Amino acid sequence: REEAWMDTIDYKSDQNPLGAYRYDLAFYDGGTGWEQLAPMRSVKAPTVVATLRECRRHSESFKRLISDSANQLSEAARKQDADDLPLVPHRPQGNRIERHIEEWGDHLRAIMLHARFIPHLRPLVSRFISDVRNLFRKCDRYYPDEEATHSAVPYFHRFRNDPPWKESELPPFGSLITVVPAKSQRKNEAKLNPRGYAMLFCGI
Numbered sequence: 199r200e201e202a203w204m205d206t207i208d209y210k211s212d213q214n215p216l217g218a219y220r221y222d223l224a225f226y227d228g229g230t231g232w233e234q235l236a237p238m239r240s241v242k243a244p245t246v247v248a249t250l251r252e253c254r255r256h257s258e259s260f261k262r263l264i265s266d267s268a269n270q271l272s273e274a275a276r277k278q279d280a281d282d283l284p285l286v287p288h289r290p291q292g293n294r295i296e297r298h299i300e301e302w303g304d305h306l307r308a309i310m311l312h313a314r315f316i317p318h319l320r321p322l323v324s325r326f327i328s329d330v331r332n333l334f335r336k337c338d339r340y341y342p343d344e345e346a347t348h349s350a351v352p353y354f355h356r357f358r359n360d361p362p363w364k365e366s367e368l369p370p371f372g373s374l375i376t377v378v379p380a381k382s383q384r385k386n387e388a389k390l391n392p393r394g395y396a397m398l399f400c401g402i
Contacts, residue, residue: 202227203264203295204250204271206241207303211317219321223249226298230355231337235302235324246274264295302327313372319400326371326401333361333402369399 207222209215219237223246226233236249254260263275305327306320315323332352339355340347348354353361369375376394 200229201262201264202229202260203298204274205265205295205299206238206246206268206271207235207299208241209317209320211320213316213318215317216319216321222324223253224295224299224302225250225253226295227352227356228294229339231335231339231352232356233298233302233331233352234328235306236328237321237324241268241270243270243273243277246270247277250274250278305331309371312370315372322400323371329402330365330368332356333363334365363402368402371399371401373399375399 203226205224207224209220209222211220215237217237218239221238221241223236223238224234225236234253236253238245238249250260260275260278263271263278265271265275306323309315309323309327310317310320313323334351336349336351337355338347338349351361353359375397377397378394
C-alpha cells in the first residue's frame, strides 16, 4: 500500500462498550479506497501496532502512514517500517482522514438509531459499516499497468476479486433472522427441536 491515513476515535460513552473496545482505529487506504473502523481497547502504541497488523495481509506492507502528530501513531508507523507523515490535528479541511471520520460517524449514528442499539454495542456497528462500505461502495481508481480508470468497490481494488456477497443478500443490520444449521451439524436429538434459531443480525 503506497499511502494510508490513520487516526484514533475516543467515543467516551457512559456505558462500558462490548469487549471494553472504547476506541476505534480509523484507517483509510488511498490506493484502494479501503475504509476501516477497527475497535481497540486502548490508544497505546502496542495496541495501535497490533490493530494495524490486523488491517493488512502478511503479503502487504505500508510505505507511508499519515496521521496527526500523536506519539503513539508515529511510533506505530515506524513499527510497520513505514514513513510517518504527521499533519495538523483537528483540521478536517487539511487532514483527509478526519473528513472521512465525519462521514463514518454519520453512518454509524444512523445505523445505531435505526437498529435501536445502545452504545454498549457500538463496536459491532463499527465493524459492520467498515465491511459494508468496502464490499458495496464504489470508487474510481487509476490502474497504471492498464492505463485505465476502473469504478469498483474497495474489495475489488484490493484483492482483484468480486465480493463474496451481494448487497441485496444482506438483511438490515439489527434485524431478527432465523439461522438454520447445516444438516451435517444437527444432532439426532435436534430433529425434535425447531430447525431454526432466532438471532439478531449484527455483522457479516
